[in-house]
Amino acid sequence: MKNKNKKIILLVLVVLFLNACAYIVTPEPATTPTTEASKGWAGFVTKVGPSDTGSLRIEIGIQNDTSDWSVMQAATDKPVELQNADGSKSTCETVFVSTGGHTLPNGFQMRGYTAGTKMEPETQLLYVECADATAQPGQKLKLEYTYTTGSFNYYVKPKPVEAEMELNLDEVAADVQYPVGKAVDGLIKKETDSIEAINQCVLTLSGVKRTDTGLEFSWNNKNPSPSPTYVHIGKPPVIASDGIIYGFFESPHLADTPITPNGGESNWTTTVTAPADATGLYLLVSVESKQQRNFINHVIDISDK
Secondary structure, three states: OHHHHHHHHHHHHHHHHHHHHOOOOOOOOOOOOOOOOOOOEEEEEEEEEEOOOOOEEEEEEEEEOOOOOEEEEEOOOOOEEEEOOOOOEEEEOEEEOEOOOOOEOOOEEEOEEEEEOOOOEEEEEOEEEEOOOOOOOOOEEEEEEEEEEOOEEOOEOOOOEEEEEEEEOOOEOOOOOOOEOOOOOOOEEOOOOEEEOHHHOEEEEEEEEEOOOEEEEEEEEEOOOOOOEEOOOOOOOEEOOOOEEEOOOOOOOOOOOOEEOOOOEEEEEEEEEOOOOOOOOEEEEEEEOOOOOEEEEEEEEOOOO
């Protein structure tokens, strides 16, 4: 009888816990891209010349060709190799090639991101520098990198895919159209489009305005569910027509967000630091969806701002 009472109490506690939390965490299995989606990232050379220190500097742009949202970075344990036309090779020690931790939409391309500190942000361009090297006809750059694809789940660490790109230094890209390298149907949302979030909440970007330091975004969340709900979106960055992602990368679950009462709504703002001449903007927002700390990525066209 005593054991039976314990089981009943335990069952009651479980029911109360589930009702109080409104949603539970059920981690999804880690996945890797299919063969069709594993086209990886494309790279292109935008400038070749001497650096301030006399090294050979190769500035680079990258494009997401994975058929999904993706994070990319140069492999930290593999050397970047400069190959000359005569077959000689050398290693390039200075390497800044990544998305800066940001997840970029399929078909988008970039050439830099915000680095430094929050007090003193600076733009980090993507480039490689090769000491004791000079520009010569027929040179190629071999760069190994890793990438992951899909939505961000705090509880599941995706398995990175290893890949390689080879860049011909004789082929310098001109008149690159950032940030959309190739159009993908249905990917880009309008500013007025609503976004479905966790617990059937409806998130809307309700306002965008320029500030002295960048931009301020107003958000509205409506909660039709019977339970109070948090909808985390972090501090969304923007990518501009200059190919730079403005805004520091932060895990989207870290930033505070107000609780939306059941049957009610909530409003809040986020900001991003960007120069006044940054135009052709697209907002990159990760919205808590389906389950707690699982985030679905969205891109919103605010290029008229």
